[in-house]
């Protein structure tokens with residue numbers, strides 16, 4: 371044991387910098403656990419805002435850096451200016467912190483820093499790493515297809531030229547219409563309308579599925595994705611995806627990229643089990659699940675950021691109640707309007723549902739999805755939730771809320787065919803029908819079978835000798851070569 375400890379401490383240190391949101395902290399800490407299990411020392415440099423809970427990872431070092439974020443900005447809904455400010459504010463304290471760590475490592479003979487691994491949204495790290503002459507690697511927490519679609523938007527806006535992505539024919543002809551369609555997309559988007567047309571070269575995405583932001587101006591959004599995807603000095607890109615799910619997109623990206631890409635996902639499957647929840651998980655829902663029949667429960671959760679608007683809340687709730695299907699619903703504090711929720715209660719929602727429903731503030735999601743009683747997942751299609759559902763062979767009802775979730779939902783329903791997408795504003799009858807299609811009808815059973823098959827292929831892919839496993843080994847070789 372002592373020898374093991376000694377062996378570990380002689381291994382290089384990796385400095386991890388997550389974006390301080392649950393959907394980004396999870397994959398970064400999972401990556402840290404995987405690399406720690408391969409012998410690296412891990413230090414997490416995090417903001418004061420949404421700081422991870424160190425006791426969940428006693429084997430890591432945690433260092434807080436001042437983020438200088440005002441309460442006003444933290445409570446604002448618009449994430450893009452928030453992330454920009456985070457990048458402006460954190461550079462100097464991050465650099466000072468690294469300098470101290472380097473000094474300490476020299477004095478106390480601690481393991482030296484091999485490289486910095488940062489979330490793609492914490493792009494300030496690239497310049498700091500270059501300044502302090504340390505190698506850096508980016509972690510992308512969204513899908514490869516999201517990258518391609520955001521990149522296509524950027525290229526169109528910048529050059530008016532569509533690069534060849536996938537087997538698109540008559541590309542020149544498509545370019546002109548795509549540019550004008552993109553322009554009108556931005557216009558109609560703000561009027562709340564959508565476009566059903568397929569985007570040339572980005573099959574199966576329609577214009578309405580493009581991961582544009584509905585908050586702020588198109589210019590702010592374009593600046594944001596420019597910042598994330600700008601060619602930088604980082605030595606590699608780690609991707610929380612794999613060949614089973616996204617081989618064509620990954621191949622296309624590797625052709626475009628100057629540096630190696632390492633699809634080592636799904637990270638939660640490879641990582642030793644551990645929780646990085648910022649909210650306390652309510653385990654009583656597992657006791658409730660124990661009482662339910664196999665494959666009958668619909669798990670409902672919209673992740674850590676999205677919220678349900680007033681009108682949707684009632685439609686969603688009564689659609690669930692009217693379906694008569696058992697459900698486990700995560701209602702995160704702040705994710706629904708309090709007045710509207712009270713109204714639902716006075717209308718007798720809880721009585722109508724009775725024992726058929728279980729509502730919690732935050733669930734141990736991976737455990738829930740792995741439970742035999744869960745037969746479907748109503749999800750906003752955040753990339754982590756999508757990967758976690760696929761990894762457990764659970765088919766989905768997709769109700770994307772913003773950004774990359776639309777791309778993921780389209781892949782779930784059209785590429786992997788393991789779910790159905792609720793389109794537009796949902797209405798209780800549509801919700802009820804959707805639940806029946808997934809949980810009861812033959813169509814849903816076929817989706818469940820395809821989801822189980824996909825789960826098995828993923829399990830194989832992370833085993834020794836297969837592509838995700840091999841990518842991880844190549845990544846470790848690269849880090850050791852720095």
Ligand SMILES: O=c1ccn([C@@H]2O[C@H](COP(=O)(O)OP(=O)(O)O[C@H]3O[C@H](CO)[C@@H](O)[C@H](O)[C@H]3O)[C@@H](O)[C@H]2O)c(=O)[nH]1
Pocket residue numbers: 392393394396511512647671672673674675676700731732733734735736751752753754755756758772773774775
């Ligand atoms: O009750 C709950 C609900 C969620 N989770 C976990 O929280 C994470 C949520 O992540 P994700 O499904 O990706 O959703 P968001 O929190 O919305 O993630 C943000 O980050 C993702 C990764 O970049 C993007 O794909 C999303 O669009 C973006 O909103 C997952 O690991 C879940 O297991 C729980 O543990 N308990």
